[in-house]
Amino acid sequence: MDSYDSDPDSGDKCNLNGDCSPLPDKLPNDLNHTKNIDDIATPSELNFDQEFAFEDPEITEKKKEIEACLENPDVINVDQWETFAKTKAGLISDEYRRKIWPLLVGVTQDELTEPPSLDELSTHPEYNQVVLDVNRSLKRFPPGIPYEQRVALQDQLTVLILRVIIKHPHLKYYQGYHDVAITLLLVCGDRASFPLLCRLSYGPKAPLAPFMQLTMQPTQHLLNYMLPVIRRADDRLAECLDKSGVGTMFALPWYLTWFGHSLNRYSDVVRLYDYFLCAPPLFPVYVTAAIVLHRAPQVFSCDADMAMMHCLLSRLPDDLPFEDILVVAQKLYEKNDPTDLESEVAALERREEEQRKVEDERMRRRRAGRVVPSPSLPYRLARYLPAPLRRTPRRTLLALTAAILAVYVYYKPELFR
Amino acid sequence: MSTSANESVPGLKQKKVFKIIVLGDSGVGKTCLTFRFCEGQFLDKSEATIGVDFRERTIKIRNEDIKLQLWDTAGQERFRKSMVQHYYRNVHAVVIVYDITKPETFHSIASWMQEIESHGLMGAPRVLVGNKCDCGTPESRLATTYAQRLADKYGMPLFETSALLDSECDNVESIFMTLAHKLYSKQPLRVISVEGELGPRRVTLSRQKRPLRNDTCLCS
Numbered sequence: 001m002d003s004y005d006s007d008p009d010s011g012d013k014c015n016l017n018g019d020c021s022p023l024p025d026k027l028p029n030d031l032n033h034t035k036n037i038d039d040i041a042t043p044s045e046l047n048f049d050q051e052f053a054f055e056d057p058e059i060t061e062k063k064k065e066i067e068a069c070l071e072n073p074d075v076i077n078v079d080q081w082e083t084f085a086k087t088k089a090g091l092i093s094d095e096y097r098r099k100i101w102p103l104l105v106g107v108t109q110d111e112l113t114e115p116p117s118l119d120e121l122s123t124h125p126e127y128n129q130v131v132l133d134v135n136r137s138l139k140r141f142p143p144g145i146p147y148e149q150r151v152a153l154q155d156q157l158t159v160l161i162l163r164v165i166i167k168h169p170h171l172k173y174y175q176g177y178h179d180v181a182i183t184l185l186l187v188c189g190d191r192a193s194f195p196l197l198c199r200l201s202y203g204p205k206a207p208l209a210p211f212m213q214l215t216m217q218p219t220q221h222l223l224n225y226m227l228p229v230i231r232r233a234d235d236r237l238a239e240c241l242d243k244s245g246v247g248t249m250f251a252l253p254w255y256l257t258w259f260g261h262s263l264n265r266y267s268d269v270v271r272l273y274d275y276f277l278c279a280p281p282l283f284p285v286y287v288t289a290a291i292v293l294h295r296a297p298q299v300f301s302c303d304a305d306m307a308m309m310h311c312l313l314s315r316l317p318d319d320l321p322f323e324d325i326l327v328v329a330q331k332l333y334e335k336n337d338p339t340d341l342e343s344e345v346a347a348l349e350r351r352e353e354e355q356r357k358v359e360d361e362r363m364r365r366r367r368a369g370r371v372v373p374s375p376s377l378p379y380r381l382a383r384y385l386p387a388p389l390r391r392t393p394r395r396t397l398l399a400l401t402a403a404i405l406a407v408y409v410y411y412k413p414e415l416f417r
Numbered sequence: 418m419s420t421s422a423n424e425s426v427p428g429l430k431q432k433k434v435f436k437i438i439v440l441g442d443s444g445v446g447k448t449c450l451t452f453r454f455c456e457g458q459f460l461d462k463s464e465a466t467i468g469v470d471f472r473e474r475t476i477k478i479r480n481e482d483i484k485l486q487l488w489d490t491a492g493q494e495r496f497r498k499s500m501v502q503h504y505y506r507n508v509h510a511v512v513i514v515y516d517i518t519k520p521e522t523f524h525s526i527a528s529w530m531q532e533i534e535s536h537g538l539m540g541a542p543r544v545l546v547g548n549k550c551d552c553g554t555p556e557s558r559l560a561t562t563y564a565q566r567l568a569d570k571y572g573m574p575l576f577e578t579s580a581l582l583d584s585e586c587d588n589v590e591s592i593f594m595t596l597a598h599k600l601y602s603k604q605p606l607r608v609i610s611v612e613g614e615l616g617p618r619r620v621t622l623s624r625q626k627r628p629l630r631n632d633t634c635l636c637s
Contacts, residue, residue: 129493132444133465175443175465175493216500247503253467261467307436307486311471359506363537 059089066096073103082278086330088323090274097187097270102196104277111195118155121162126173133178134158140182140260156190157182163194168202171212179257180208183273200277207281211256221349222282223248223255228344229289229336237296244302246309251288253314258284262316275326282338283329290329291320432475434484435600436507437593440529441514442522443492446548449580450514451487453589459581466491469504476594478601485597497532505536510596511543517577518553523564530571542599543573544592551579 066084069076081100084091091097121127134157141150161181165171180200184193201208210218226248231238253261258276260269276284292299292313302312439447448470452460455472470489475482488508490501513529515522526545533539545568547559561577568575574595578588 129443136444136462136464138462139464172495174495175491176467178465215498216495220499249468249500249503252500256467261464307434307471307473310469311473314471363535 056089059092062087062089063092063096066092066100070096070099073099076103078103078106078278085274085278086326090271094187094270097274098189098192101184101188101273101277102192105196105199107192107195107199112191113194115156115159115163115190115194118159121159121166124162124166126165127158127162129175130158130161130173130178133175134161137178137182140179140186142186142266153185157185160185160190160193160197164197164201167198171201171209172214174211174216174256176253176256176261177208177211179260183258183260183269187270187273205281207276207284210281219252219256220248221345222285223251223288224345224348225282225285225338225341226251226289226292227348228341229286229332230292231344232336233289233293233332234296237293237299240299240304241292241309244304244309245306246313247306250310250314251285251292254288254291254316255284259287259316262314264318268320268322271322272326280333280338283333286329286333287325289332290325291316293328294320294325432482432484434486435509435597436486436488437510437512437596438488438490438504438508439512439514440490440532441492441546442516442519442525445492445514445516445519445522446580447492447514448489450512450546450548450578450589450592451489453580453586454593455487457586459583465493468496469501476597478597483597483601485593487593502536505538508536508538508541509600510541511538512546512592512596513543513573514546514548515559516549516552517547517559517564518549518557520559523547523559523567526567526571542596542603543571544596545571545573545575546592547575547577549579549581550577550585551582 062084069080069084081103084096084100085104091100124130134154137154137157138150141153145153157178161173161178164181165173181193181197184196187193188196200206201212203209210222213219227238227241230241258269259272263269263272272284272287295313298312299309302308439451441447443465448463448466449460451470451472452458452463455474466489468491471486472489473484473486475484477483488504490496490504511533513526513533515526517523533541533543545564547561547564550558552558561575564577565575576588576592578592579585580589
């Protein structure tokens with residue numbers, strides 16, 4: 001289907017090679033472009049946010065270049081698309097993204113197939129969970145989208161997700177996968193987004209594959225790369241995070257959804273996707289590190305408390321300078337290759353494991369009914385005593401302590417006033 | 418965690434912090450419930466919680482400011498193991514939520530109880546919450562007597578409520594207030610006694626009688 005129509009019931013609203021020609025009627029105040037998901041929307045009322053009214057000449061130039069390349073995409077090398085995607089402003093508008101995203105991950109024409117109907121898939125064991133999450137994804141749709149259109153898109157989203165996990169049954173759906181899927185769906189339409197999502201989910205270097213394993217352990221492990229990256233860039237900041245015990249949970253939704261879940265501005269999300277689609281799988285973790293580094297002043301002024309820190313970090317401000325953050329993240333990646341960080345990550349995980357053991361021990365005690373939150377004071381003091389002294393009978397120790405205390409009080413009586 | 422350290426500073430007016438973890442299957446309304454309590458309204462565009470979310474509210478008990486920290490967790494099972502585990506640490510109380518129109522969410526309470534037990538939290542104050550009492554038909558809703566029986570079995574008070582209805586606001590309030598009061602009356606043992614604290618610096622608070630609430634059963 002080539003034309004834009006505002007018929008909400010039209011099934012396939014976009015396809016990869018569809019002619020994504022400019023909108024027939026543009027808003028008068030929208031001088032120069034970026035109609036987000038314009039093909040699924042009634043053009044006049046649906047868009048995520050008004051773009052800046054005056055365009056940066058650099059961007060105008062880049063648009064021209066992209067358009068020139070798109071005129072004959074078959075002769076263009078993937079490196080060229082990657083350059084567009086990574087440099088300032090990324091792929092600029094959804095009109096370009098729709099065509100270029102599939103090219104970035106190497107989707108071919110013959111992979112574009114008609115999706116099955118939702119009814120065919122509703123017996124899948126994950127169906128209920130997927131529907132539950134899809135139904136709650138309202139925030140991800142453009143404001144003002146007509147009800148029928150939104151429901152149609154949500155059905156497409158459910159189908160898209162189920163198709164992938166049916167095609168690759170060992171991949172497990174996770175909450176957050178729907179946030180990635182919807183971004184692809186909104187940009188590329190239901191036919192192109194399926195092979196696209198498959199590429200991201202399945203294969204040795206597929207960036208979402210680790211999230212879809214039986215447990216979240218692989219995800220946890222990869223997220224652990226964030227702290228060493230931060231530590232290498234700003235030791236004091238890493239120390240501050242460490243002291244608060246905040247862990248990496250605040251960044252989990254960022255990583256699992258490529259920020260789709262956590263950013264309010266659609267334009268930021270798609271900009272990041274431009275980059276992530278052609279970056280190494282671990283790159284989003286470097287972006288999380290860059291964001292935390294960017295917010296260092298706030299982290300320093302926050303209480304060293306896990307809850308406060310989690311709260312501060314997990315809520316992303318709307319005005320993050322993503323172009324700069326991406327540049328920083330790229331530099332961090334170049335300076336600290338994941339393979340260089342392995343030993344630091346391993347050390348971090350060993351330490352966590354030890355902490356966990358201590359916790360388990362505490363838990364065991366708690367369960368045994370003793371209300372001992374931690375080793376008792378004499379026990380802890382005993383650790384500092386030399387071994388022979390530790391075996392001294394209690395009474396002797398008590399007498400000794402009393403004597404020392406008496407002497408101490410004698411010389412420092414003001415202490416007990 | 419450092420909150421206990423903060424509290425140990427004598428003379429300094431530090432708010433007491435009670436940490437409450439909210440558990441239950443996906444989509445039962447954990448996020449809406451905590452949002453209702455902390456923000457006083459219904460969360461319109463609620464999304465799936467990924468990992469752990471956090472909300473807090475300061476309440477007053479006997480003229481003392483108490484900070485309630487609510488840890489809102491992801492319902493999907495894969496997040497429970499390894500991910501959310503970390504957050505059971507230093508939790509003071511537990512809220513288990515189910516959807517009264519979805520029996521399967523009620524049936525998984527047993528596994529949530531196991532989870533709690535494995536983290537040594539059986540001694541902590543717990544409440545069971547049947548959410549969404551505004552939904553479904555009376556026939557489609559899980560019978561209160563049935564739920565009450567299970568709540569009694571585990572020795573926790575049962576609340577049936579709706580995070581959506583403004584009229585249920587008080588009820589949502591009482592869920593968390595019940596826990597807060599329980600914790601407050603237990604606190605010399607739980608919150609104030611700081612590890613390794615020595616005699617002279619100990620803060621003793623008068624043990625307070627549990628406030629009488631006629632709408633709940635505090636039988637645990």
